[in-house]
Every structure is written in C-alpha cells, then in structure tokens.
Amino acid sequence: MIRSRFTGLSALTLMLGACSMAPKYVAPAPPVPVSWPVGDAYLAQSEAALPLVSYTEIFRDRRLQSLVEQALTNNRDLRVAAANLAAARAQVRVVRANQFPAVGVNGSVTRTEAGSGSTTNGSGTNGTGDRTSYSVQGGISSFELDFFGKYASATQAQRDTAVSTEAAARTVRLGLVADLAQAWANYAADNDLLRIAQATAANAERSVTLTSARLKGGVAPRTDLRQAEQVLETARGDVASQRTALAQDVNAIRLLVGADFDQSLLPASVDEVNQSLAVLPAGTSSQVLLRRPDVVEAEYSLRAANADIGTARAELFPSISLTGLLGFASNALSALFDKGAFTASLGADASWSIFNAGGRVANVDVAKAQRDAALATYEKAIQTAFREVADALADQGTLNERMRAASRFTEAASDTARLTEASYRQGITSSLENLDAQRSLYSARQQEIAVRLAAASNRITLYRVLGGDQATPASGQ
Numbered sequence: 001m002i003r004s005r006f007t008g009l010s011a012l013t014l015m016l017g018a019c020s021m022a023p024k025y026v027a028p029a030p031p032v033p034v035s036w037p038v039g040d041a042y043l044a045q046s047e048a049a050l051p052l053v054s055y056t057e058i059f060r061d062r063r064l065q066s067l068v069e070q071a072l073t074n075n076r077d078l079r080v081a082a083a084n085l086a087a088a089r090a091q092v093r094v095v096r097a098n099q100f101p102a103v104g105v106n107g108s109v110t111r112t113e114a115g116s117g118s119t120t121n122g123s124g125t126n127g128t129g130d131r132t133s134y135s136v137q138g139g140i141s142s143f144e145l146d147f148f149g150k151y152a153s154a155t156q157a158q159r160d161t162a163v164s165t166e167a168a169a170r171t172v173r174l175g176l177v178a179d180l181a182q183a184w185a186n187y188a189a190d191n192d193l194l195r196i197a198q199a200t201a202a203n204a205e206r207s208v209t210l211t212s213a214r215l216k217g218g219v220a221p222r223t224d225l226r227q228a229e230q231v232l233e234t235a236r237g238d239v240a241s242q243r244t245a246l247a248q249d250v251n252a253i254r255l256l257v258g259a260d261f262d263q264s265l266l267p268a269s270v271d272e273v274n275q276s277l278a279v280l281p282a283g284t285s286s287q288v289l290l291r292r293p294d295v296v297e298a299e300y301s302l303r304a305a306n307a308d309i310g311t312a313r314a315e316l317f318p319s320i321s322l323t324g325l326l327g328f329a330s331n332a333l334s335a336l337f338d339k340g341a342f343t344a345s346l347g348a349d350a351s352w353s354i355f356n357a358g359g360r361v362a363n364v365d366v367a368k369a370q371r372d373a374a375l376a377t378y379e380k381a382i383q384t385a386f387r388e389v390a391d392a393l394a395d396q397g398t399l400n401e402r403m404r405a406a407s408r409f410t411e412a413a414s415d416t417a418r419l420t421e422a423s424y425r426q427g428i429t430s431s432l433e434n435l436d437a438q439r440s441l442y443s444a445r446q447q448e449i450a451v452r453l454a455a456a457s458n459r460i461t462l463y464r465v466l467g468g469d470q471a472t473p474a475s476g477q
Contacts, residue, residue: 403448
C-alpha cells in the first residue's frame, strides 16, 4: 500500500514539474539589414558565402599556428574562462536538484541494562531484563511540489546562463587567437621598420662623411654638415626605438602564449605575414552574425532573463511541500525486518503569504524589466557586430589600391633620392635638396610598411568580427 502511494506521488511530481509559467521565448528579428553594404568601398567578394573555418585556414603559417596551439594550452585568461564555464555547468546541476526530493536515512541503537552479571541470549535480551533496540529511518524531508514551474524555470535560466558563459569563453578564445596573430604581425612590421632605420642611418652616415670632406675642402658650408648630422641622429634614434618596440612585441607574444617560446617562430617581414594570411570573405546575409560568441552570449542571457520571469510568477502562488517517512524499529536484530516492525508516515502542508506589500508582484515586474534590458543588449550586440564587419569590409575594399599607391610612392621617392644624391655629388644640387630627398624616402618607406601592416590587421580583424572558427551548440547543458 505504501509503495503504491509513493509511486503515484512520484508520477504526480514529474507531471507537475513539467508546468512552467515562463513566457514563451520568441527570438527577436535581428535589427540590421539582411545583407552587407555595397559600393565603391566594398569588394564583390563581400557577397560570397561565408564558410565555417578554423584559424588554421586563415592563419596558414605553421609558425603562427604553433604559437596559437601553445597559447590555447597555456594562456591564463583562457584557463579562467574554462574554470568559469565548469562552474556554470555545475551550477545547473545544483539548481536542477531542487526539482527532486532529497532522501535521507539514519539509524540508531539503544542499549538498556537492568542489571549486571548475566549473559545475553540469542534474542537480544538477557536473563536480568537487559534490552537492545535498533531503529532505521529513511524519508523525504520538505520536498516542495513544483506545481507552477518555479524550479523548472530556475533550472532553465541557469542552463541558459551556462550556455552564455560558454559563449563568453569562446569570446576569450577568439580574442586570444586574433590578438596573438596581431602581435605576430606587429613584430614583423617593427622588424621591417628597424631595417629601414638602419639603412637610413647608414646612408646618412655616408652623407655626413661626404659633407665633412666637402667642408674641409671649402666647398660646403658648416650648415650642410649640421643638417646631414640631424638626419643621421634621427635615424639612429629610430633604430634604438625600433629595438625597444621589437623587445616589447616579444614580451606581448610571451604573455599571450602564456610561456616562453622559440623566437625562430617569429616572422622576418610584414610581406611574409600578408602572404600567409587568407582572405576571409563576408557572407551574403547578416544572419551569420548570430553565431558570433558575444551575440550568442547576449542571446542566452536574454533567454535566462525570460525564464526568470517564470520563476518570479511562480512565487505568486502557494508552496506545497510533502514530507514522508519510512522506518523500521525492533528490540532485536533478528526481528528487525519482521512484518510488525515496519512503520510509515506521510504528510503534506501548504503555505501562502496573504500579504507581503506587493513584493512578489514587484519581483515579476523586476524580472520583466531585466528581460527588456537583456533584449536591448542583445539587439545592440548585433548592431555593433554588423557595424564592425561593415567597417572591416570597407577597409578591405580599398587596401589593395592603398598598397599599390604606397608602393609607387616609395619607388618614386627612391628614384628621386638616387638622382638627387648623384646631382649633389656633382655639385649641381644643394645639400638641402639632397637631405629633403632622403627624408622623403625614409617617410615613404615607413608609410608603406604601415599600409602593409594595415592589410594584415584587416584580415585578422575580419576573422575576429565575423565570429571565428567554432560553431555554437544549439542547446545548453
């Protein structure tokens, strides 16, 4: 009889636990256009389909891939994100446990001695009236029936929060890979700038030697020598600055990797970097942004806020609790499980606060307001993602022309410097014209490196803003 009662109770508990007062979640329409902008600043490839790709398909240099692999193992930010994710998944199980009854068992032994000097017989009682009794109790304590889905909604909210935390971990991973690729490219550009500064310093030193000889020969004034020395010392200062920049780049990479690394994995020039980076095209539909980890994080935060409304609504209704107890009691171990030793009890109670100054109704309003805020945050995340991708595509669409222009400018400045120096050696042009030509060439080379670095940065940025290389699970834990 007791078994049938508890079987029926279990079925009722499961049936009532399926109830939910959370409003039905309806995904809002993305507040952005359905396709990327087009025009002179955008390439035709911006309308190509966006594939799901791994970072190894975008960052094809094996040296960079090796650094990324080390970073994914050692980076401390990634370890923090992984720990937070593990905690969020465990918290789902903690909250879900409230939907099920807690069963406890306890036992006791009582020994009563009526006299001394006698022995105990097999029945547990000796000749002078000594008695030993045993008791075992097991039961369900204060189990609240989830009539109105309070615990179910709380579990769903925590499950959505766990998925949001997983997306946050993906954001950290995506940022780590992109930041490492950017630091790798920065090192290459600074290495190029160091070589340019060293070449300029060497050329300026030859000019100082030539001008000094002309000054001694009475052909050139002292101002020419001083101007040549200014160019030389400027280049020497830049050499020192670039050496500092290279050391700082190595430090940045070491921090991202999370450990020391083989410096032979660093690139020699920014051209090497550009040749190793694949172009990541944008998709024909802005729906691809829905898989960006920060957008996924905002979406599941919205889902969690929606489930919290169900929890707050359920608080408006009575709490119904059950307590059950099954026990065995006997004064002899051999008779512990006899039919007459079995006892059972079952009880129920209900509680409902008649007046709490509108606090529970206010909690529902709070949950709704938080859901509205989460919705606005979700929409803002999508709009921000769209703007970032559109900006990167606009930059990508003009970079090739900018690189061609910078290359042609450097070529012209180099030819001008060569011709001007030849004329200066023949006494046709002044020292000032020669020095200006050298300064122009130095500036042109620096600008060309800056544009080539911008091209590499653009491909890294597109990898970052389009969401990276991991598909998002459709459901949480």
